[in-house]
Amino acid sequence: MFGAAATVEKFELELADALLDCMFKRDNSESSKGLCAYLSCETLREVDTSRIIAEVLKMSDAGYKVYTCAYCPFSNQELDMQIKKSLYVPRVEDKNSHMRMLKISTINDLVANSMNILEPSPIDAAQNAREDVMLANQPVDLLLLPGLAFDRQGRRLGRGGGYYDVFLKKYEELANLRKWKQPLRVALAYSVQILEENVIPMSPTDIPVDALVTANGVIAISSSARERL
Ligand SMILES: Nc1nc2c(c(=O)[nH]1)N(C=O)[C@@H](CNc1ccc(C(=O)N[C@@H](CCC(=O)O)C(=O)O)cc1)CN2
Ligand SMILES: Nc1ncnc2c1ncn2[C@@H]1O[C@H](COP(=O)(O)OP(=O)(O)OP(=O)(O)O)[C@@H](O)[C@H]1O
Secondary structure (H helix, E strand, C coil), X not given: CHHHHHHHHHHHHHHHHHHHHHHHCCCHHHCCCEEEECCXXXXXXXXXXXXXXXXXXXXXXXXXXXXXXXXXXXXXXXECCCXXXXXXXXXXXXXXXXXXXEEECCHHHEEECCCCCEEECCECCCCCECCEHHHCCCCCCXXXXXXXXXXXXXXXXXXXCCHHHHHHHHHHHHHHHHCCCCCEEEEECCHHHEECCCCCCCCCCCCCCCEEEECCEEEECCHHHHHHC
16 A cells, blocks of 8 residues: 555656656746646546646646746746646547647636546636637647557557547647647556557557656657657
8 A cells, every 4th residue: 555655656756757847947938838638537547647737727827936946057046937837638529539628727627527537618617718729829848648558669559539649630730830849748657558569559640659757757759758858
């Protein structure tokens, strides 16, 4: 029991570390404007994203202060930056692999769907349509992805809906069109989910991940991940 708890804690530390790195490593002008993250589902035994979601939502609050030295090579002083991070989470629209990523600002924006996965309502409390990441003016630079299994070459086995593959392709096209840097595709995995090479089947529509975050650290796969994580 204690061992399991310790592993989870270590996992979360690694995860928070990797994500903070990803968001703050670069100079401020370029630092992350937002991310898309899945809302983990216990029955699907996915890596829990609730803490990281809570942290990101806290950061989105105006006036959040970052006390940095590790991330700012030139000074030890407190950086009173106002970091507003946009957080987009999935909403399944239909069974034809159509999923949107909608912006939320609080956990209260979420309701459980028929699959018992939390999702944002399309309309917020003020009766406004939530921002769809495909229509946002700012890019996201991190996509946190779920999956059943992965390998060290970046293959990802999803749950067969094609939701993520379709979304990833559309966002890739959007970023190319807008001349935005492609976001890092980062999957969160328990070590048992990481399989040997050539076990996971890949189809031409499958989009590989840039990195895996595990309890034992980050596995950077693409050159972009090696630069950024
Ligand atoms: N947390 C989370 N949210 C997500 C996904 C996900 O994988 N995880 N999705 C990623 O696409 C989309 C939803 N797709 C899903 C597809 C299948 C199942 C599911 O429950 N599958 C069962 C089998 C169901 C059946 O065959 O009747 C299973 O895998 O055990 C859940 C979500 C969008 N949101
Ligand atoms: N870019 C795409 N355009 C059209 N159809 C697609 C695309 N990507 C996947 N699909 C279709 O979606 C279905 C499921 O694909 P696949 O088995 O790769 O999903 P998955 O990766 O397991 O699920 P997910 O992406 O939601 O995690 C397949 O019929 C596939 O042809």
